[in-house]
Amino acid sequence: MKFAILVNEGPYTHQASDSAYHFTEAALRAGHAVVRVFFYHDGVNNGTRLSVPPQDDRNISERWSALAEQYDVELILCVAAAQRRGLLDEDEAKRAGKDGNNMAPGFQISGLGQLIDAGIQADRLIVFGD
Amino acid sequence: MASKKFLYINRKAPHGSIYAQESLEVVLIGAAFEQNVTLAFIDDGVYQLLQNQDTSGIGTKNFAPTFRALGDYDVSQIYVERESLELRGLSKDDLIPLTYEDEDDDWAEKDSIHVVSSLELADIIEQQDVILNF
Numbered sequence: 001m002k003f004a005i006l007v008n009e010g011p012y013t014h015q016a017s018d019s020a021y022h023f024t025e026a027a028l029r030a031g032h033a034v035v036r037v038f039f040y041h042d043g044v045n046n047g048t049r050l051s052v053p054p055q056d057d058r059n060i061s062e063r064w065s066a067l068a069e070q071y072d073v074e075l076i077l078c079v080a081a082a083q084r085r086g087l088l089d090e091d092e093a094k095r096a097g098k099d100g101n102n103m104a105p106g107f108q109i110s111g112l113g114q115l116i117d118a119g120i121q122a123d124r125l126i127v128f129g130d
Numbered sequence: 131m132a133s134k135k136f137l138y139i140n141r142k143a144p145h146g147s148i149y150a151q152e153s154l155e156v157v158l159i160g161a162a163f164e165q166n167v168t169l170a171f172i173d174d175g176v177y178q179l180l181q182n183q184d185t186s187g188i189g190t191k192n193f194a195p196t197f198r199a200l201g202d203y204d205v206s207q208i209y210v211e212r213e214s215l216e217l218r219g220l221s222k223d224d225l226i227p228l229t230y231e232d233e234d235d236d237w238a239e240k241d242s243i244h245v246v247s248s249l250e251l252a253d254i255i256e257q258q259d260v261i262l263n264f
Contacts (some may be wrong), residue, residue, distance in 0.1 A: 008149075041152055081152060084255065112159040119260040120134055120165065127263050 003027050004118035005037040008129035010045035011060035012053070017046050020128035021063055026070045036074045036118040037064075039107075041129075044082040047075065049104035061104045068106030075107045076114050134259040135166045140175035141263065144194065150178045151193045153264035159195070161203035168207040168258070169200075170251060176214045179225040179243070184200065199232060201230035206242045213248050 005024050022121050024034055039046055046061055053059050077087055080109035085098070089109050093101040103109070119125045139156055144150045160168060171179060178194070185192040200208070208228060215221060228242040246254070255261065 009263070012219070041149060080155065111147075112156050113163070115156060116136075116160040116163045116165070119136060120163070125260050125262070127261070129263060 001027075002033045002035055004035050004122035004125045004129045006118075006125060006127045006129075007037060007039045007043040007046060008127065009043045010042035011051065013042075014130045016128040016130055017043065017060055018063045020060075020126075021060070021067070023126065024073070025067055025129070028067070030071065032049065034071070034073050035121045036076055036114060038115045038118055039075070039077045040081050040112075040115065044077045044085055044087045047082070047087055047104050047107040050102045065104050065106040068119045076110045077103075078115070079106055079109050079111055082109055091129065094112065133165045135168065135257060136160060136260045136262070137170060137255060137258040138170045139170045139172065139255075139261060139263045140178055141173045144178040144180075144183065145188060145190060149264045150175070151191065152264075154193060154196055155157055156262065156264075157200070157205060158203060161205055165260075167205050168209065168254065169205065170211070172207045172211040172214050172251070174214075174218075175216060176220060176225075179228075180202055180220075181209065181224060181226050187196075188241065192203075197226055197228060200228060201242060204230070206230035206240070207244075209225040209244050209246050209251060210244045211248055211251050212245050215245065 005020055007017055007020045011017050028034055046064055050059055051061055057108055063090055088101045089103040090101045140153055142149045183192055183194040222245050229239050229240050231237040232240050
């Protein structure tokens with residue numbers, strides 16, 4: 001089965017991001033393909049490398065980064081949603097004249113077309129939201 | 131590649147959170163992909179189509195006029211759940227009139243909005259390939 005994943009909520013406030021992670025990890029471990037994980041709305045906040053959760057808690061963005069590295073899965077942040085919320089990679093920060101960037105490893109910024117394309121390519125698009 | 135049937139389900143009020151506005155952004159971008167697109171409005175989502183919205187008091191963007199552009203993007207299948215309207219004391223007359231020009235009928239202007247029961251909506255959902263919930 002080819003899955004596409006849409007994550008509509010940020011880390012820690014809602015369970016949606018955790019559920020999306022567990023689903024994606026389980027699907028990959030079971031040998032399914034995940035064509036793309038697309039982060040939208042506050043979901044883009046999963047892509048910051050600057051979050052510092054307490055040591056006895058999970059680190060949500062590091063967990064996504066590790067998954068991307070292990071399975072070579074695409075993690076895409078919507079550019080418009082990311083810019084609104086201050087999620088910037090090096091290029092975007094430079095373009096917008098900002099003094100820093102905060103993108104975690106394995107995440108990339110791209111357009112909403114990647115979400116539609118994921119829906120077209122996948123057998124199932126699974127939406128994780130509130 | 132054969133086109134797929136995309137359904138966008140809008141469940142939330144237009145203001146108070148950004149879901150409605152960002153959902154509309156996906157619909158407009160997605161329209162360029164030449165897929166079969168349907169929109170559904172249920173629960174507080176029906177408020178998104180209310181006429182005469184005015185956000186000046188809360189200082190947020192009033193994106194409701196953008197719905198009028200949907201016809202130009204070939205998005206002409208818009209379903210509003212009757213039960214959600216009735217529970218909120220609304221009827222189709224309270225909604226922004228959305229139309230499209232039917233190319234198969236000499237470009238006649240037609241209504242895009244259809245008020246349907248939750249059972250009819252269930253059938254519509256059943257027919258889709260890709261469902262995005264906002």
